[in-house]
Amino acid sequence: MTLGRIGTELATVVDKGVGAPGKRWLVRYREPGGRSARQREKAFDRKKDAVDFATKMVNDKRENSYVDPAAGKVSVRRHAADWLALKPMAAGTEESYERIIRLHVLPQLGKKTISQVTAADVEELHALWRRPGAMPNTIDSRRIALSGMFSHTVRHKRIRENPVKRAERPANPIMQVDERSLPNFDEISALAKEIGPRLEPAVWVMACCGLRIGESLGVFREDIADGTLRCRRQVVRIKNSSGKYVALYAPLKHRKEGAWRDIPRPPPWSRLPKGCPFGIRPEA
Template identity: 40%
Template sequence: MATIFQKCKAKGDPCRRSRCGHSWTVRYREPGGRSGSQREKNFPTKREAQDYGIKAENDKREGKYLDPSAGKILVRDYAREWLSRRSIKETTRKNYKNFFENHLIPRLGSKMLCNVMSSDIEKMCQGMCEAGLSRRTVYQSNMVPLRSLFRSAVAEKRISESPVALASLPRLKTKRVDDKSLPGGEAVGAIASAMRGDLAVSVWLMAGCGLRIGEVLALRDTDIVEGAMRLRRQFVRVKRDGVWKAELSPLKAREEGEWRDVPVPSLVEHALRHHLRNHGVGADGYILHAHHGGHVLDSNYRTEFRSAVIKAGFAGESWTAHTLRHFFASSAIAGGLSLLEVSRWLGHATIQITADIYGHLTPDAGARMRSVMDGVLATTNVSRDDS
């Protein structure tokens, strides 16, 4: 149990005054019984000392005790150490490092981890906005590593609560897709026709299956079997020794070795057969490949796609290759397919992401609900003779 006393009364020449005004000390042991380290903390009043002693003992019993020294590490040191032991993609690591070095460390790096308050987080975010960063970058992209960092500190019992969770931060709504700004089926066909011949099949893969650019570029002919494709990897662009290169990486929101299956419409299957018959596969079996047989860089692909959009007569549209993914999702949902199925095919981390972006496109289910409930209640007599 914690001991509460005044050191002035325990000396060889103790203080004789009953209300001397000297501080009160709490002496307690850390978890571990007699092997636990002994600690002391001073308070101006006996009541505060008693309250702290009770809390310390309760925390030990409930497994919530925090070592006071555990949080006494500079934010910059903890952030760098935390990042070094994360098992994440190289591109993600680079983005986290940029945020830490350019924003978190200059503003909070010299503070002790245990001293970071919610107000510090709010001021840092406000400062980033004032420095020119968009609100979406500050309150959405940068919050991912920041929340993870302080969540880890809580899990490691360095701090009791995350200041990020306590901060009053605006919650940004995911930008909904404007289906009126998307191309129609004829426009998709026109873009495919205007695309370089050996890349045209990519338009059908993205518009008909909802693939990302990196997933299309990493697709092999062996990934497609009996009307379905199993996606296992994607190409991401990374900078190595000052040169941008494409490297294989796990799918977005997936770990190494995980995959997702996507149905292949018959029209897309036909386009694939036509492509393989006329262009074959690259050296490593990739469906899309450069003239020398190697893989296609995403930057080169984006340039080719934009040229095709202009050539097809849509120079005034801001369509990108990712627009075809929106075309797939919006068409599937508007056609009555469930958000759950579409979310799984798109490879979103959660169905909430799909709902935020495309949920407004779901057909009105009011008529279907009335029909279902009328059928369920058909045998129920709702009229009563009260006479």
């Protein structure tokens, strides 16, 4: 019995007969690519399962959605290493993704093949991350890294669907900020003084201009002029070739090299201590 034809590509169901060794029903088909493509086969106990599989292979080739059943047999651990090595990422993002995969994904999923990972596995990961009290934003960050890896896998046709996208997304409600609980100017002053002169400017630019930590560490004196702070760079932490963490300057998050954003100086800026230094430089 032959099912469907796409050019020279066939899917054939063969009845080996009662009493034949192994499973009775055998499906033979070619991967996309015509007569020169590799021929594959898969055996089934029931005729219905064999016919369904053969029909699916033909339809997948017609719709250009064919996925090699063997392509998803690589382990999550191996695939994660390949993905991190090949995917172009900013240095800070690469360091963050590598840490998330190594510490929070591989201990649970590393031994599975990528085709074995299900939405249920991902939801179990979410629950595991919540137990020690991980904040919703932290869980979101881990989920983004994991989803990025599986999206890459789908694009390269190693699996059909991204299990992270199929999993129920953990709740991350927007929390109201009680402005009365925010530190006042005197409390910020005490904190900045206590942290010491080297990092004191970072406290002020975060408090007054809303910069992230890495952005505040990348501010130079010449970045502040005419009532505006021009945020040009951020400091990121990466591992060097010797495995030691080092701090480096990098473009702003979601921006290319040379891009910036301007931030008006708020009224509290005028109350900063005289001689407050800027130009924090990361340690080599």
